[in-house]
Amino acid sequence: MARRLTPASVCVLFVAGTVGAAIVTLGAQTPVKAPQPSVTFTKDIAPILQRSCQSCHRPGQMAPMSLLTYQDIRPWVRSIKQRAQNREMPPWGIDPRVGIQSFKNDPSLRQDEIDKIVAWADAGAPMGNAADLPKPREFDDSSKWHIGRPDLIVTSPPHTVPAEAADWWGSYFVPTGLTEDRYIKAIESKAGQTAVVHHLLTYAVDGDDDIDSNGDDSSAESGQFLNEFAVGKNGDLFPEGSGRLLKAGSKIRFDFHYHSVGQEIVDRSQLGITLYPKGYVPKHIEYSKQLGQPTEPLDIPGGSAFVRSDGYTRFNKAGKITAFQPHMHTRGKRQCIELIYPDNKAEQISCADFTFNWHLVYAYADDAAPIYPAGTVLHVISWHDNSANKINPDPRNWVGSGNRTIDEMGFAWISWYDLTDDEYKQELDAKKGARKTTTTSQGQPQ
Ligand code: HEC
Incomplete structure (x- = not known):
């Protein structure tokens, strides 16, 4: 590293x-x-x-x-x-x-x-x-489903990880077999062989979409980010009344990063899903999409250490951002997101350093998740490092936008759900109220 x-x-x-x-x-x-x-x-x-x-x-x-x-x-x-x-x-x-x-x-x-x-x-x-010495930590039984018994289990095809080989980034597409639209209530990814699965991200894609993304989670425009396998994570249970749409005939794209560990290991990983009853439409629908695509094609000279790109997406409805996942390739260095409110005030939400080895999803705590009024613009700022300081396929090369791992990208996967204007006002008042209470009880402004 x-x-x-x-x-x-x-x-x-x-x-x-x-x-x-x-x-x-x-x-x-x-x-x-x-x-x-x-x-x-x-x-x-x-x-x-x-x-x-x-x-x-x-x-x-x-x-x-x-x-x-x-x-x-x-x-x-x-x-x-x-x-x-x-x-x-x-x-x-x-x-x-x-x-x-x-x-x-x-x-x-x-x-x-x-x-x-x-x-x-x-x-x-x-x-x-x-x-x-503290008592040894007890680890959850990784062989059991923490979201309860899934209604649907989708399993990736066997993948052989050789004893010694370069890291492997790639995708598998597996049909869900779903014949009608249903909403997801809870979801959990389970790596089969945890020693070799460095990371696993899952996406729902339309039935006819199966371009191999070569480890890149952005080629399927229609794809919706679903879930991430992270060690120690026990799945996502959406709050009552909220869920994610899984369309009839959709496929699951498993995006893997496999890593050799000195002995040949065959992995099959799983995605478990529990569904709301047929016909049920939750009040809040969770979306995950690629937002803030760079407005200009990327233009990153060889040897340059700090090249910035900017992208903007307007939210036409009020809403709440539940998670942020920076997406860049090997030259990705850092990404920030900010919200530009309709009154033109901007607020920094998060900045994260980036390395291609770790595709991390940052899920905001429920009481900290940012809310915004209709007409707010999400501004995604990415920095790319094409110098020899970074693990870099070849710092002498010019790099531009593209889908291959050796090309660059700079957008954010954002998970959010819409709020009505009234819901937004209520949440805003609740936040202000909470802030006031903390101020008085701790005697210092937040
Ligand atoms: C999400 C999983 C994960 C967590 C949590 C984690 N590590 Fe690691 N660690 C790895 C992996 C994978 C590697 C090997 C790849 C690399 O070097 O990045 C590694 C590498 C290392 C190395 C380098 C080993 C070498 O070969 O030189 C050290 C030291 C280390 N970790 C210490 C820590 C410490 C200390 C913590 C907690 C404060 C920690 N790690 C938490 C996954 C993790």
């Missing part, structure tokens, strides 16, 4: 130089009885690894090594420190300094946790008192 010297990593390096100060501040924030002699694995680090790392870093999962025990982590201390400092692990691109910070399933490390890891690594990674 490319080492970037972003403003964030510069700032973290500075923190590393003032570890002592950081620890004193930590002690002052959390009331502790005795002064803390040092940061230890058993007391400070193990809980962080349990929450943010072990879902992937344990036997049988996609990550290359286990981070369950002190013996497991000991050889990796320097690398753990580096990945944590650079915010490369856990994979999570959201910029903590910009916009909304409240997401479902956010595994990212807080700055004080990163400081602890750095201080602990610099102190020689002491194990500490065995009695401090």
